[in-house]
Amino acid sequence: MKKLINAPDDVLADALAGVAAAHPSLTVHLDERFITRAGGPTPGKVGLVSGGGSGHEPLHGGYVGYGMLDAACPGEVFTSPVPDQIHAATTAVDAGAGVLHIVKNYTGDVLNFQMAAELADDDGVRVESVVVNDDVAVEDSTWTAGRRGTGATVFVEKIAGAAAERGADLATVAALAREVNERSRSFGVALTPCTLPAAGKPGFELADDEMELGVGIHGEPGRSRAKLAPAKEIATTALEAIHADMPLSGDVLVMVNGMGGTPLIELYVVYKAVAEWLSGHGVTIARNLVGNYITSLEMAGCSITVCRLTPELTELWDAPVETPGLRWGR
Amino acid sequence: MSVLDTETFHRWIVETARLVEANADRLTSLDAAIGDADHGINLRRGFQAAVTALAEKPAATPGAVLATVGRALISKTGGASGPLYGTGFRHASKSLGEAAEVSELQLGAALAAAVAGIRQLGAAAEGDKTMVDAWTPAVAAYQSTVDGGGALAEATRAAADAAEGGLRSTVELQARKGRASYLGPRSVGHEDPGAASTVLLLRALATVTAET
Structure with a gap:
């Protein structure tokens, strides 16, 4: 294992201290393990709290700031945060209008956020939860834990964040978050596995000429293994899987997201293929993101996320945002 | 009839922490194959935190030991296993109440309460390839040993053996x-990692109750 770390057990604490030093716009609560906006809660505004295992940076801490999250709760690498830290973050950002929990659909995240919501409820804080489950690679059935939350989380945090910033109430912000999730689908591909600092070796093995299709964001194996194919074919596989699940039409928001170990030039190669496929199917890319927005440590590969926009969602996407990971219009 | 005191419950947790430490790499490898x-x-x-919590604030009753362990696991473990094991210990703690000593019948009721709590929180049933596949036969084996007039030490050993059988059964299962x-x-x-750690927990219980 080769990593820029001091010691495997110190990675999260060291990284959080680094975030604190790099971003004066954030307050990093080092002991309680959560990140908030430096200014404290905005009076009367619905608070947005998300969190999950670390290793997906800039998600979630990098999306704390104006127009997006109020707090993020980083767990250990690829491990969900614990109820105490989520509870502390929830209480810290409640400005009287209630708090929305944005939770990626993994058993651990769902259970820990659920326990935190109960603790906050005991304190009289109103909490609504939205579970993001956009990954079409997982069969959505009673035979699985349900679809994973992946790329759509970035869209949900941005759009719900914009609505909250405009003064929408908790029910409205939660409904918008659910709408974004329902209109979004993702598919991921890995070219290499990744290594947890504490484990010291990769979560799975891939031969030089192999790729893992339908991969998640935790270094776990995906749905199937195949011979490495040209970027164009990979993009087609991903978009066909998405289109089969949710027919695409009209205006869409597209994200070609790097998993952490893929250079931007390759993401643009994928984006070209995505743009051609969508235009060939009569779909208009109204907005896009190309870059590393929800990563899986140093995994090579990418995910493609598509959201079917409405005029309201487009307007909220365009609203000003100022966070370490996403900023425009302000 | 044998009874278990607070000290035995404390030793159960220390022994579990020791077994988890000794088997941590194996549990992680099992998880690498089919999880994260x-x-x-x-x-x-989580179990290191539980041992520390018990050392810092000694518990007065068996139920209090399990309550402290449940809280520590929920606070420090993360993942799904923290809430699941933590809830199991908390339900077992409630089942024991304020009792200063625990009989084999009370321990059986506490184990059953733990499994019920785990099944409810995880919404998992037998055959889903989870820790429930180790817990369920273990509790059944414990109960039938006690019902058949077996001693407490026999019952905890039967539970650990049945959990191992349950663990082996997860190899053929598809996870749901x-x-x-x-x-x-x-x-x-592949063996289910949660079923594998359940075996350690019940093996530790059998070890500390072997002399009773």
Whole structure:
């Protein structure tokens, strides 16, 4: 294992201290393990709290700031945060209008956020939860834990964040978050596995000429293994899987997201293929993101996320945002 | 009839922490095959926290020991295993109440309460390839040993053996809960990491009650 770390057990604490030093716009609560906006809660505004295992940076801490999250709760690498830290973050950002929990659909995240919501409820804080489950690679059935939350989380945090910033109430912000999730689908591909600092070796093995299709964001194996194919074919596989699940039409928001170990030039190669496929199917890319927005440590590969926009969602996407990971219009 | 005191429950947790520590790499490897390679790492952190919590604030009753352990596991473990094991211990604690000593019948009721809490929180049933596949036969074996007039030490050993049988049964199963379920048919052929850690917990119980 080769990593820029001091010691495997110190990675999260060291990284959080680094975030604190790099971003004066954030307050990093080092002991309680959560990140908030430096200014404290905005009076009367619905608070947005998300969190999950670390290793997906800039998600979630990098999306704390104006127009997006109020707090993020980083767990250990690829491990969900614990109820105490989520509870502390929830209480810290409640400005009287209630708090929305944005939770990626993994058993651990769902259970820990659920326990935190109960603790906050005991304190009289109103909490609504939205579970993001956009990954079409997982069969959505009673035979699985349900679809994973992946790329759509970035869209949900941005759009719900914009609505909250405009003064929408908790029910409205939660409904918008659910709408974004329902209109979004993702598919991921890995070219290499990744290594947890504490484990010291990769979560799975891939031969030089192999790729893992339908991969998640935790270094776990995906749905199937195949011979490495040209970027164009990979993009087609991903978009066909998405289109089969949710027919695409009209205006869409597209994200070609790097998993952490893929250079931007390759993401643009994928984006070209995505743009051609969508235009060939009569779909208009109204907005896009190309870059590393929800990563899986140093995994090579990418995910493609598509959201079917409405005029309201487009307007909220365009609203000003100022966070370490996403900023425009302000 | 044998009874277990607070000290025995304390030793159960210390022994569990020791077994988890000794098997942490194996648990993580099992998790790497069908999950996200952190089960041993997380559970080691959780049980270390439980041992520390008991050392800092000694519990007065068996139920209090389990309540402290449940809280520590929920606070420090993370992942799904923290809330699941933590809830199991808390339900067992409530079942024991304020009793200063625990009979084999009370221990059986506490184990059953733990499994009920775990099943409810995880919404998992037998055959889903989870820790429930180790817990369920273990509790049944414990109960039938006690019902048949067996001693407490016999019953805890039967529970640990049955949990091991349950663990072996998970190899052939396709996961329907938790992260392994994402693999579909590819989850077959591997032991479930949660069932494996359940075996350690029940083996530790058998060890500390062997002399009773």
